[in-house]
Amino acid sequence: MSSFEPLVFSGVQPSGNLTLGNYLGAIRNFVALQGSYKCIYCVVDLHAITVYQEPKSLIEATRSVAAAYLAAGIDPSKNIVFNQSRVHQHSELAWIFNCVARMGWLSRMTQFKEKAGKDRENASAGLFAYPALMAADILLYRATHVPVGDDQKQHLEFSRDVAQKFNNDYSERIGELGLGVPIAMGNETVNGYFPLTEPLIEGPATRVMSLRDGTKKMSKSDPSDLSRINLTDTSDDIAKKIRKAKTDPEALPSEAEGLEDRPEAANLVGIYAALAGRTRDDVLREFGGQQFSTFKPALADLAIEQLAPIADEMRRLMADTSHIDSILANGAERASVMAEKTMIDVKRIIGLSF
Template identity: 55%
Template sequence: MQRVFSGIQPTGIPHLGNYLGAIRSWVTLQETYDSFYCLVDLHSITMPWEPEKLRQQTLVTAACLLACGLNPDRLYNQSAVSTHARLGWIFNCVSRLGWLNRMTQFKDKAGKNRENHSAGLYVYPNLMAADILAFHATHVPVGDDQRQHIELANDIAQKFNHDMGVEFFPQIQGLIPPHAARVMNLRDGQKKMSKSDPSEQSRIILTDKEDDITLKIKRAKTDSEPLPGEVEGLKDRHEARNLITIYASLSDKTPEAVLQEFGGNGFGQFKKALTDLLIEKIVPIAQETERLLSHEDHIISLLRKGAETASTVSEPIVSEAERLVGFLR
């Protein structure tokens, strides 16, 4: 059986980059794959956190994902399903220090103060592998920055299988959704759009209202040149390329088609069209998110139900992994 697994950290409200890069594709993938999507709150505490803020952000992220169209029966929060942590510990003992030392995301997050960061941040790639393999998932939607994690997960799966003398865990394939877009910062086209950027003007979030979107696109950084007629003309024009990418992805057009429509004009007309398109696509999500958040108990109930489904599927897999390593069952 082909199965998809993916997750998102509930640290901040999902933004346009999350939507165009992952969430929109998740909704499509669940139509053709057996799919599970997870709010990875165990990963969220690998960095400093505030408990009440984490709880609220988990609810908001869940509401956003539901508003985007994810199947509530396959959405849950990671900490509610014990198989993640149980298999994660086994993988801590299978994975090698040399493998973890090569992981670039730890280096990026820890920076020069790596000795002051949690052990959880160092070993979280092992937990990420467990997240996937606890479901015997065969496909994981990935961007370029996640390829290394898939490679590590496959190394762990291979070593487990070799050490135990079985063919138990499958090889994972990175799945690059055909319409996924790499969305950049609205104030700096060379940085990815991020929840952690201190400027709220740097991103469109999925709870933005019409006035918020209008103001953010109006203030989005551009340059003084008109839009080119061909994609080659966007070279080194990072902010212009980003806005064209956003419009193309939202409208299911190619950047070439967008430039044929707007090339030769200044940014005024294009920004107005982009604003209208964003309002059309994002505001309904924001409205549904707001409606869902007015019934927090219902969101919690849905997440519990999703956790029950996730446990039903992953428990036999992880119990067998525990038996294979020699634990009494």
């Protein structure tokens, strides 16, 4: 083996309604990547239970994420689509990575600090160890690339740290077993079993912000439904939410530099640019100098044009979930074959199999 086969892995957590942020920051990129890479797309239901989930709601949310994948254009015959809990090797490798990762690495993860808040003593151990499971998700398939939003880069760096430590700790054993790929680390080359996965960050709206507060990420957990556009929203819902979106009294600038210190304006322009496949500067060449009373209707029309077909198809799929369930089951079978091959190798490398 001289190199790692290019492979993309990513997933979306089933913990509520999917939003425009999930679509622009993740799912639409998933669709674009399937023409260039072998892709594995997961519904990460094990991650969802780091906080309590009502069981029936979790089942429905898992199917809803899968429906969004399909409705957006992901082809399950060319890619692997499954939910994480069906492949037990994710949990198995996560435990091994818990033993590779260092407490200091986990303690520095900003997402744990944000989600746990001031009541850290009451947070689940799973929430603290969440990055080890994410590393296992990626490295179980020896993925070379992961499409991530700006806020997920730290988790990917954690995965790279885990891969690097594993490769360094077991380099000699990996070489003895003939399982390695030469990986340059600084001034030396080690026998690496796991790749140092690279991020794929694309598009003008890698992080979509709240419609009510441009300094906060658009979130499906925000108590205000007006803060987000859900993928299942009707055309009327989308138009109303964009009409009510927070803005400032100034006209739109003629170039992107003029959006600095204007978070709500920057967010709406970024959303338009992402939906239209254009740059922010290009959008501002068209709308610069105009008021939001002109820009918002144009944005609403574009969002409805892009999202209404997806919402319609999601509703159709969710009306009869047998098709979704069969795709998830088939994807899990295909993923399990790859996952078991990795676990056989890992157990040999670290001495758990004789």
